[in-house]
Amino acid sequence: MIRLTGVSRTFAGRSGTVEALRGIDLDVADGEFVAVLGRSGCGKSTLLRLVAGLLPVTAGEIRVSGERVTKPRRDIAMMFQKPALLPWRSVLDNVLLPVQIFGGRKAAHRDRAHELLAMTGLSGFAKRLPHELSGGMQQRVALCRSLIANPRLMLMDEPFSALDALTREELSGELQRVHMELGTTIVFVTHSIDEAVLLADRVVVLSPRPGRIREILDIGIPRPRTLGRGAHLEDVARCSAELHELLMA
16 A cells, blocks of 8 residues: 655755655555654654655655655545644535545535544534534544545544543544544554554554664554453553553663
8 A cells, every 4th residue: 555665854954954764664554554653853744744745755765556656645635633624614514625625526425424423423513613612523523524535545643642631542442443444544643652552553663863663563452442441451551561662762
C-alpha cells in the first residue's frame, strides 16, 4: 500500500539547514494500522505530510498503491490535531464537505454520512452546529469527514492530543472499532505510548532529529484491546514497557 524508500527531508532556515528526516525505509500493508511514535521534533508530522503529498521529499521516494506521491490525492485523507470544522455548517454538512470540494453530489453521499455518524455515536446530532458539541464530539465529526469519501489511506496527526485523558481513551476505542469494521489503512502519529499499543498493528519508533527508524515493534495483541483490566492486560503492559525503554534510550 505505502512504500517509503530512502526518504529524507531538510528545511532551509535563517540559521541554516535543518534535517528533519533521514533515510526512512518503510512499507505499510493494505489495511494495516501503523503508529509513528517519538519525541517532539523527531519529524513525525513531517513524515505524515510527505506521505500526504503536502510536502516534497528532499531525497528518496514515496509510493502509494504503486504510484509516486508528488501532490495531494483524493484517495488519501488527513486528520489533524484540531477538528477545523466550519462553524456555520451543520454536522452533516461538515461531514459532506469533501464531497463538495471534489465536485460530487451531496445527495448521493447523504446516507453514507448518516451511517458514519451512527457508527461514531453521533446519531441525532446531524443538524447541530459545531459550537453545540464537545471537543470529543467535534473530533468524531472530523473523523466522519475523513471517511466520507472512502479513502484507501487515512493519515492522522495526533488527532486526540488536545482532549482530556478519558475522552482520548474513549475516542481511541472508537477508532479501533471503526478500523476493525472498515479495514482502512491508517498511519497514526502520536506522543502517547498507550494510544500506540491500543491501536496499532506495528509501532514505528523514530530517533531524535534527524528522525530515523530506531525500531519497529509488532503489537501482536488480539483486538479489541483495552487499557483496563482484560484478558490481554499483561501483553499490553509488556508492549508499553518496551516502547517506554526505546523512547528513553
